[in-house]
Amino acid sequence: MIMRDKTDPLPLRPRRLWARILLAGPMAIIVALTLLAGMPLWLPGGAAGIDNLVFPLVFAPLIWAALFFHACLDRSITRVALVAAVLFLVHGGLVASSFMGKAAATEKTR
Amino acid sequence: MTTLYLALAALVFSAIAIVVLCVGDPKRLRAVGGRDGGMASGQRRLLIAVACIPGFICVLLGDAAAFLIWLGGCALIGWALATYFSVLSKTEN
Amino acid sequence: MIHLKKDETKAMVAVHGWSGILLGLLLYAVVLTGTAAVFAHEIGAWSAGHVTTTSAFEKPIDATIRRLSAMTPARYREAVNLFEIGDHGLGVFFHRHELDANGTPTESGIYYQLDNSGRINRTLRGTAEEVFGPRNDDALSSFLVDTHVRLHVPNPWGLLLTGILGLAMLVAAISGLLIHRHLFKDIFTLRRRASPVLIDRDKHSVAGTWSLPFAFILAFTGSFFSFFGTIGVPVVAMAAFSGDVEALSEAVFGNPGTPDPRPVAIGNLDRITSDAIRRTGEAPTFIAIEKFGRADAEITSFHNPKASDIEPVALLYNGATATFERAKPTVGTRTSAGGTLAGIMGPLHFGNFAGLLSKAIWFGLGFAMCYVTFTGMRLWVVRRKDEARSLAWLERTLTVVGFGLPFGLVASAAAFLVTMPLGLAVYWTTAAFLIASGAAIFTGFFARSNDGLTQMLTGATGAVMIALPLLRIFAASGPGWTDAIAVGQPIIAALDIAFAAAGIWLVRGCWTAARSSTRSTSNIPVAAEA
Numbered sequence: 001m002i003m004r005d006k007t008d009p010l011p012l013r014p015r016r017l018w019a020r021i022l023l024a025g026p027m028a029i030i031v032a033l034t035l036l037a038g039m040p041l042w043l044p045g046g047a048a049g050i051d052n053l054v055f056p057l058v059f060a061p062l063i064w065a066a067l068f069f070h071a072c073l074d075r076s077i078t079r080v081a082l083v084a085a086v087l088f089l090v091h092g093g094l095v096a097s098s099f100m101g102k103a104a105a106t107e108k109t110r
Numbered sequence: 111m112t113t114l115y116l117a118l119a120a121l122v123f124s125a126i127a128i129v130v131l132c133v134g135d136p137k138r139l140r141a142v143g144g145r146d147g148g149m150a151s152g153q154r155r156l157l158i159a160v161a162c163i164p165g166f167i168c169v170l171l172g173d174a175a176a177f178l179i180w181l182g183g184c185a186l187i188g189w190a191l192a193t194y195f196s197v198l199s200k201t202e203n
Numbered sequence: 204m205i206h207l208k209k210d211e212t213k214a215m216v217a218v219h220g221w222s223g224i225l226l227g228l229l230l231y232a233v234v235l236t237g238t239a240a241v242f243a244h245e246i247g248a249w250s251a252g253h254v255t256t257t258s259a260f261e262k263p264i265d266a267t268i269r270r271l272s273a274m275t276p277a278r279y280r281e282a283v284n285l286f287e288i289g290d291h292g293l294g295v296f297f298h299r300h301e302l303d304a305n306g307t308p309t310e311s312g313i314y315y316q317l318d319n320s321g322r323i324n325r326t327l328r329g330t331a332e333e334v335f336g337p338r339n340d341d342a343l344s345s346f347l348v349d350t351h352v353r354l355h356v357p358n359p360w361g362l363l364l365t366g367i368l369g370l371a372m373l374v375a376a377i378s379g380l381l382i383h384r385h386l387f388k389d390i391f392t393l394r395r396r397a398s399p400v401l402i403d404r405d406k407h408s409v410a411g412t413w414s415l416p417f418a419f420i421l422a423f424t425g426s427f428f429s430f431f432g433t434i435g436v437p438v439v440a441m442a443a444f445s446g447d448v449e450a451l452s453e454a455v456f457g458n459p460g461t462p463d464p465r466p467v468a469i470g471n472l473d474r475i476t477s478d479a480i481r482r483t484g485e486a487p488t489f490i491a492i493e494k495f496g497r498a499d500a501e502i503t504s505f506h507n508p509k510a511s512d513i514e515p516v517a518l519l520y521n522g523a524t525a526t527f528e529r530a531k532p533t534v535g536t537r538t539s540a541g542g543t544l545a546g547i548m549g550p551l552h553f554g555n556f557a558g559l560l561s562k563a564i565w566f567g568l569g570f571a572m573c574y575v576t577f578t579g580m581r582l583w584v585v586r587r588k589d590e591a592r593s594l595a596w597l598e599r600t601l602t603v604v605g606f607g608l609p610f611g612l613v614a615s616a617a618a619f620l621v622t623m624p625l626g627l628a629v630y631w632t633t634a635a636f637l638i639a640s641g642a643a644i645f646t647g648f649f650a651r652s653n654d655g656l657t658q659m660l661t662g663a664t665g666a667v668m669i670a671l672p673l674l675r676i677f678a679a680s681g682p683g684w685t686d687a688i689a690v691g692q693p694i695i696a697a698l699d700i701a702f703a704a705a706g707i708w709l710v711r712g713c714w715t716a717a718r719s720s721t722r723s724t725s726n727i728p729v730a731a732e733a
Contacts, residue, residue: 036435036438036442037439038442041442041443046541047537047538047539048535048536048539048542049536050455050539050542051541052541053454053455054455054535054541054544054545055544057427057439057545061422061426061430062423065373065374065377069377069378072214072218095442098442099445112510113510132391135392137388137391138391138392138393141392171511174511174513175508175510175557175561178513178557181416182561182564183564185414186564186567186571188413189409189413189571192409193393193409195391195393196395199395200395
C-alpha cells in the first residue's frame with residue numbers, strides 16, 4: 001500500500017499547475033453558475049416561499065469563492081476535479097430534468 | 111436615539127480597552143526600540159474579551175445597527191491608534 | 204493565526220499578489236468613488252445648494268399625481284414610481300413593464316421631474332435606462348455613483364466589470380487572512396526604522412487587518428449587486444421559471460391576491476402618505492404603485508429602517524381605497540430568512556441604516572480599503588523594483604492613479620460648481636475629470652521623481668479642495684453658512700469645513716515634504732565637501 005507523505009508539496013508541476021488553474025478559473029465559474037441554476041430546485045422555500053430563489057442569488061459570490069479556494073488549496077487535484085464534477089453533474093442534471101419535465105408537460109397540454 | 115447612544119457608549123468602552131492594548135503591545139514596543147516585554151499575553155486576551163463585551167451587548171439587545179456601528183468604529187479606532195503611535199514614535203526619534 | 208503549510212502559503216501569496224496587481228488600479232477607482240458615494244446625497248445637497256428640508260411626501264401630492272395621470276397616455280399608466288429628486292422635488296415615473304428588443308424585461312414610460320412647488324421642470328420619454336440619467340443639479344453625485352457602479356462602461360459590461368472587481372477584492376481579503384500568520388500580534392505594529400518593503404508591508408497589513416471584516420462584507424455585497432441583474436436573475440429565472448424573469452420578480456417582490464382589473468380611480472395618496480408618516484415617524488423614501496387605476500391596485504411605501512434595525516420598512520396599502528393592509532418585508536410576502544438576507548444587502552453595502560453616524564463609519568472604512576489597495580500595490584512594486592528597473596513605470600502609474608484620481612474627482616466637483624448655474628454641469632463634470640486625469644498622466648511622464656510627482660498631485664488636490672467652498676458660494680451662488688444652518692441644512696457648512704480642512708492638511712503636508720527634500724538635496728554638496 002502506498003502511503004501518501006503528508007508533507008508532499010502542492011502539485012505544482014507544469015501540467016498539474018495548468019490543471020489547477022483550469023479548475024480554479026473557468027471550471028469554478030461554470031460550476032458556480034450551475035449551482036446557481038440548480039440550487040433553487042432543491043432548496044426549501046422557507047416561510048415566504050422565496051428562500052430557494054434568494055439564497056443562491058445572494059451567496060453566489062461566496063459559492064464561487066469556496067470553489068476557487070478549494071481548487072487552490074486542496075492537495076489532491078483529483079479530489080478537486082471530483083467535487084467539481086459531482087456538483088456540476090448533480091445540479092446540471094436537476095436543471096436538465098426540470099426542463100425535460102416542463103417540455104413533457106407542455107406536450108401533454110397540446 | 112437609543113441606537114445612537116448605545117453605539118457611542120459601546121465605542122467609548124471598547125476604545126479604552128483598545129488604547130490599553132495598543133500602549134502595551136509587545137511587538138509595537140519592540141519595533142520602536144522600546145523596552146522589551148510589554149503586556150503579558152494573558153492580560154492581552156482578557157482585554158480583547160473586555161473590548162468585545164459591548165458588541166455582545168448590542169447583539170443581545172437585538173440592536174443590529176448599533177452592533178455594526180460599534181464594529182466599524184472599533185476598526186477605525188484601532189487603525190487610527192496604530193498610526194498615531196507610529197507617527198509619535200517617529201517624531202520622538 | 205491560520206497556519207497553512209509553506210507551499211500553501213506561497214500559493215495564497217501568489218493569488219493575493221496577482222489578483223491585487225492585475226485588478227488593483229481599477230479596484231482602487233471603484234473603492235475610492237464608492238467611499239465618496241457614501242455621502243452622495245449630502246454631496247448633492249452641498250453642491251446644488253439644497254435648502255428645502257421638508258420632504259416632497261410631507262406635502263400634498265394627490266392632486267399632482269391625478270393631474271399628471273390625466274396627461275399620460277393610458278398605455279403607460281400600468282404602474283407609477285414616486286421618489287424625491289433635487290431639492291426635495293418629486294420624480295414621477297408612469298410606466299409599463301415590457302420586454303426590450305433583446306427580450307430583457309424593462310420599464311418604459313414617461314418621467315416627470317417636478318420642483319418642490321409641484322411645477323413640471325422636465326418631461327422625458329423612454330425606457331428606465333434612457334430617462335434616468337444625470338440632471339444638471341445632481342450631475343456631481345450621479346457622476347460619483349456611476350463611476351463606482353459601472354466605471355462608466357455601458358451595461359451589462361460595466362456591471363460585470365465591477366462584479367469581477369468585487370470578487371477580486373473577496374479573493375484578496377480571504378487570501379490575505381490565510382497568509383497572515385500573526386494577525387493579532389502585528390495589529391498595532393507600524394515600523395518606521397526598517398526597509399521600505401517592511402514599512403509598506405506593515406502599512407498594508409495593519410490597515411488590512413483592522414478593516415478585514417468590512418472588506419469581506421463590502422466585496423461580497425458589491426459583487427452581489429453587480430451580478431444580481433446581469434447574471435443571477437437570468438440564470439435563476441431560466442432554471443426555476445423557464446426564463447420568465449417577470450414571474451421570478453413577481454414571486455420575490457409581488458403581493459399575492461386575486462386579480463381584479465375593473466377600472467377604479469386610485470385612492471387618496473395624501474391619506475396614504477400621512478398614514479405612512481404617522482406609522483413610521485418619517486417620510487417615505489420611495490412609493491411604488493402597481494396596477495394603477497384598477498380595483499386591485501397596490502401601493503407600497505418604503506422607509507428608512509426603524510431605530511436599531513438595518514432592514515428598510517415597507518408598508519402595503521390598498522390602492523383603490525387607500526387603506527393600510529400590512530407592513531411587509533421589502534423582499535417576499537412574509538418575513539423570511541431569505542427576504543431578510545436580501546433586504547439587508549443594501550444597508551450593509553451603503554452604510555445608510557443609521558443616518559450620518561453609520562455613513563461616517565462606512566466612509567472611514569472605505570478610506571481604509573483605498574489605503575489597503577494602494578499600499579498593497581506599492582508593496583508589490585517596491586519588492587520587485589530593485590530586480591527589474593522596468594517596474595519604475597509601474598510605480599509612476601500607481602502614483603498617477605493613486606493621487607491623480609482624487610485630484611480628478613475634486614476637479615470635477617469644482618467644474619460642477621462653476622457650470623451648474625449655466626446649465627452645463629452634466630457635460631463639464633465628466634469633462635473636467637478627464638482633463639484633470641490627463642493632466643495627472645502628463646505630469647506623471649515629466650515629473651523628475653516619484654516623490655516629486657506625489658507632492659505635485661497632493662498639492663494640486665489640496666489647492667482645489669480649499670477652493671471648493673469659495674466656488675460653491677461665489678460661482679454657484681450657494682447659500683452661506685448662516686442661511687444653510689437656519690433652514691436646517693448644516694451639512695452644507697460641515698462639508699465646506701471638511702473640504703477646506705482636508706485641503707489645508709494636504710497642502711501643508713506637500714509643503715513640508717518639499718522643504719525636507721530640498722534641505723536634504725542642499726546638504727549633499729556640504730556632505731561631499733566634508
